Amino acid sequence: MHPSMDLLGRKLLSSLASAGIYCSAENANRLVSKRLHKKAKMNCSCRNCVYPFTMIERQYVPDDLVAWEKPFPDYDPIEYSSASTEYGGQVDPTTPSAELHFNEFVDCVDRRSCTGDYMILNGRPLNPAGRTGLSGRGALRRWGPNHRVFLLFTRLNMVEVSYNLLQGDALEFTEFLSVQDESGNWCFPNVFADKPDFDISHDFLQKLKLEMAQKSTNEEAEKIIQKLKKHHVQVARSYYDDARNTDNAWVEVVAYEFGHRHNIGRFDFESGNNSMHLQWRHLERSPLDYDSFR
Numbered sequence: 033m034h035p036s037m038d039l040l041g042r043k044l045l046s047s048l049a050s051a052g053i054y055c056s057a058e059n060a061n062r063l064v065s066k067r068l069h070k071k072a073k074m075n076c077s078c079r080n081c082v083y084p085f086t087m088i089e090r091q092y093v094p095d096d097l098v099a100w101e102k103p104f105p106d107y108d109p110i111e112y113s114s115a116s117t118e119y120g121g122q123v124d125p126t127t128p129s130a131e132l133h134f135n136e137f138v139d140c141v142d143r144r145s146c147t148g149d150y151m152i153l154n155g156r157p158l159n160p161a162g163r164t165g166l167s168g169r170g171a172l173r174r175w176g177p178n179h180r181v182f183l184l185f186t187r188l189n190m191v192e193v194s195y196n197l198l199q200g201d202a203l204e205f206t207e208f209l210s211v212q213d214e215s216g217n218w219c220f221p222n223v224f225a226d227k228p229d230f231d232i233s234h235d236f237l238q239k240l241k242l243e244m245a246q247k248s249t250n251e252e253a254e255k256i257i258q259k260l261k262k263h264h265v266q267v268a269r270s271y272y273d274d275a276r277n278t279d280n281a282w283v284e285v286v287a288y289e290f291g292h293r294h295n296i297g298r299f300d301f302e303s304g305n306n307s308m309h310l311q312w313r314h315l316e317r318s319p320l321d322y323d324s325f326r
Contacts, residue, residue, distance in 0.1 A: 074095065074098060074161070074162075074273075075093075075098055075159070075161050075162055075163070075164050075273055075277065076273055077273045077274065077275045077277075078090075078164045078166075078273060078274060078275055078276070078277035078278070078282075079093050079098070079163070079164050079165055080092055080093060080165060081275070083112060083166055083170065083171075083275075083276075084171065084275050084276055085171070086112070088110060088112055088166065089110075090109065090110075090164065090165030090166045091107065091108070091109045091110065091165040091166070092165065093107075093163045093164070093165045097163065098161070098162035098163050099162045099163075100151065100158055100162055100163065104163070107163065109163075109164075109165050109166050109167045109279060110166060110167070111166075111167050111168045112166055112167075112168045112169075112170055112278070113126040113127075113168040113169040113170065114169070114170065114171045122173070123173050124169060124173065124174050124175050126168075126169065128155055128156055128157075128169075128175045128280075129155070130155070132175055132176075134150070134152055134157050134175070134176050135149045135150065135152075135157075137227070140226055140227065141174070141226045141227070142177075142179065142226060142227035142228065143157075143174070143175075143176045143177060144177070145160060145176070145177045145271070145284060146177075146228070146269045146270060146271065146284050146286075147160040147271050147284075148160075150176070156175065156279075156280045157175055157176040157280055157281075158279065158280065159277060159278065159279050159280065159281075159282050160271060160282070161271055161273070161277075161282070163279060164277055164278050164279050165279075166278045166279060167278060167279045167280055168278055168279075168280060168281070169278065169280060169281045170276050170277070170278040170281055171276050172276055172277075172278075172281040172282075172283070173224060174226075174281060175280055175281050176280070176281065176282075177282060177283075177284045178224060178281060178282065178283050178284065179224065179225050179226070179227060179228040179284055179285075179286065180222055180223070180224050180225070180272070180283055180284070180285050180286070181222060181223055181224075181225050181228060181229075181230075181233065181285075181286055181287075181288070182220045182221070182222040182285060182286070182287040182288070183220060183221045183222065183233055183236060183287075183288055183290070184208060184220055184267070184287055184288065184289040184290065185208060185209035185221075185290045185296055185297075186206055186207065186208050186209075186289070186290075186297075187206070187207055187209075187296070187297025187312065188206060188207075188297065206314075207312040207313055207314055208220065208312070208313060209221070209296075209301065209310055209311075209312060210310070210311055210312075210313045211308065211309060211310060211311075212309055212311075218311070218313055220287075221236055221310075223236070228269065228284065228286040230261075230264055230266075230288050233264075233288070237257050237260065237261070238257075239307075239308055240257070240296075240308070240310075241253045241254060241256075241257045243299075243301070243306045243307070243308055243310070244256060244257075244296070244299055246306075247299055248299075256295050256296055259295070260290050260296065263290070264288045264289065264290055265288065265289050265290075266286065266287070266288055266289075267287050267288070267289045268285065268286065268287040269284070269285070269286040269287070270284065270285055271283075271284050272284060272285045300312070
């Protein structure tokens with residue numbers, strides 16, 4: 033090993049820690065979640081705009097009347113609840129009922145919020161960040177919180193490290209495993225789930241194992257997957273200012289990180305050489321930047 037590699041390693045850890053990962057799990061989760069929630073709490077993306085993929089105009093809500101505690105006598109938003117959604121799976125009815133058990137975890141559906149207990153008004157959950165100018169469930173699957181789980185796999189690009197040893201920020205040498213969404217944008221693997229647990233990643237990890245097995249052996253791929261399951265770290269959980277949020281349904285994100293130290297980084301995924309269209313891509317910003325979860 034090059035004598036400077038230990039220094040590079042320390043520099044990498046320092047850079048990633050400042051970005052919110054590879055510090056202690058507890059600190060990362062607390063710091064990043066706080067940062068995400070601070071930016072989300074004014075509902076800037078889900079207020080004073082047309083609802084995505086519709087012609088529905090939200091009622092105007094000024095900044096000083098976002099909070100439910102502020103009186104807003106003229107507030108009478110349009111109601112919108114889609115009968116089906118693009119996310120698949122079971123969808124809540126267009127009218128909520130007592131059977132939905134808000135603020136509880138019942139029948140494998142977690143309706144608890146990371147922000148704490150949310151208010152219920154006339155049988156409907158109220159967005160903990162305040163008014164959005166639109167009532168109903170919108171295009172989301174669930175009344176109340178809709179959990180979106182992100183999986184963050186990172187690695188060092190050792191070729192670039194060898195050419196640029198100790199030059200610049202170590203994040204410049206870091207890549208993340210990404211997938212391409214329907215809009216052609218690259219993002220972290222993610223899924224909407226009924227609970228914000230790591231277990232929801234099982235299907236993705238099984239597919240990932242099959243891809244790795246084609247590049248090594250079934251036994252080696254299984255060993256790596258088992259390590260990933262044991263060593264994942266929750267690095268963020270927060271309410272998220274998603275454009276699909278309404279007064280009664282909203283997105284909350286949770287992110288789990290898997291480091292390059294568990295051998296997944298040695299597999300050279302490119303979008304054209306695997307059925308999952310995975311690709312290692314450079315980090316253009318902190319992996320836990322607010323826009324990473326859009």
